[in-house]
Amino acid sequence: MQPRKHPDLPSLNGLRTFEAAARHLSFTLTAQELCVTQGAVSRQIKQLEDQLKVILFHRRHKQLMLTDQGILLSSPLTRAFNIIAEGVDRLKNQQQDFSLKVHPTFAIRWLIPRLHHFQALHPEIQVRLTTSGENVDFSHENFDAGITHEGNDIPGITREKILTEQLIPVCSPKFLATVSPLEKPEDITGRMLLHNTPDLKEWAIFADQAKIKNLAMERGQVFEVDDAALQAATSGLGIALGDLFLIRDELETGRLVAPFGLIPIKTGNYYFSRPDFNQKPGNVTIFQDWLITTLNQTDPQKKTV
CATH class of the missing domain: 1.10.10.10 (Winged helix-like DNA-binding domain superfamily/Winged helix DNA-binding domain)
Incomplete structure (x- = not known):
């Protein structure tokens, strides 16, 4: 018009x-x-x-x-x-809005259940949350900050490590009862693996660190995000890799069990990322401080840095 x-x-x-x-x-x-x-x-x-x-x-x-x-x-x-x-x-x-792009598993399993605490403390700041498996690209996307998984250092972007990802194999008690005993990592050979990324890389890292040879990666279901794989594991479909920090509730309630104990593999980190050119440093800093403080309060092993 x-x-x-x-x-x-x-x-x-x-x-x-x-x-x-x-x-x-x-x-x-x-x-x-x-x-x-x-x-x-x-x-x-x-x-x-x-x-x-x-x-x-x-x-x-x-x-x-x-x-x-x-x-x-x-x-x-x-x-x-x-x-x-x-x-x-x-x-x-x-101008008081705060736009944030977050990795889906971190958002669903940790941030969203606690976001109301931040809003109660800072009702003047409206958090606008977007979830995506793709890391935020500040050069093409209009976000104030992002919680990213891995990624590389980029000039003009400040990244702070907030959580070390530590993965362990988990499954439902129902699944565990239907298979022969899973007593050592080598016993997953031939089991239904639940992949949380199409590239299958995390199970490959697990096999390498656990010294499992010839693990059949193709025998499994592939999901786009961790949370979908973990939901499938909870339903008894197979064995998934879950982050110790993000699956604590399932482990405590018994919805998931760790057949090989709580010795994890390390595959990466979560980062809080913000562009140096951001025009709303007050809101970003307020949220970042709350995020790190709350992570430390909810992590007895102090995985945050």
Whole structure:
């Protein structure tokens, strides 16, 4: 839709003065609202009337009344200034928004259940959360910060390590009861593996660190994210790799068991990333401080750094 072409409009200051005077029907109250003198209000109205070549007010003894022309102008001006005020309010509120892109497993299993605590502490900051298995690309995406899994150092991006990923094989008690004993890592050979990435790399790392030869990677189900693989493991489909920090609830309640104990493999880290050019360092820093403090409080082994 093409913008409408406007003829030469009167002074915005004059229109604003008239709109206030039309609401108050008093130059004195208008002057108080606009923090100017009554004489300045009177001059602005006179200049506007001269420019428009109309009379906007009937000036009577201690009484101000709109003329028909004044009534015709005042209603659209009030609507217009209300629209402007709403736009300014939305802009102010948006400036308090904090947009964050988060790895899905970290978001689902740790951040989202605790996010209400942050909002209670800082109701003025609205967190807008986006989950994705792809790390945030600040050069093409409009996010204030990101919680990323792995990735590389990038000039202009500050990354702080917040969590060391430590994976262990887990499955449901139901699955464990239906297979021959899983007593040592080599016993997973021939079992249904639940892969949390299409490249199968984490089970490959596990096999390497556990010194398992010829582990059949193709024998398994492939998922896009960790949480889907862990849900499948909880349902009894097979064996998944779960982060000790993020599956603590399932281990404590027995929904998942660790057949080989809690000795993990290390495959990577989670990072809090923020662009150096960010224009809202206050919000970013407030959230980052809360995040790290809360991680430390909920991690008895202090995996955070």
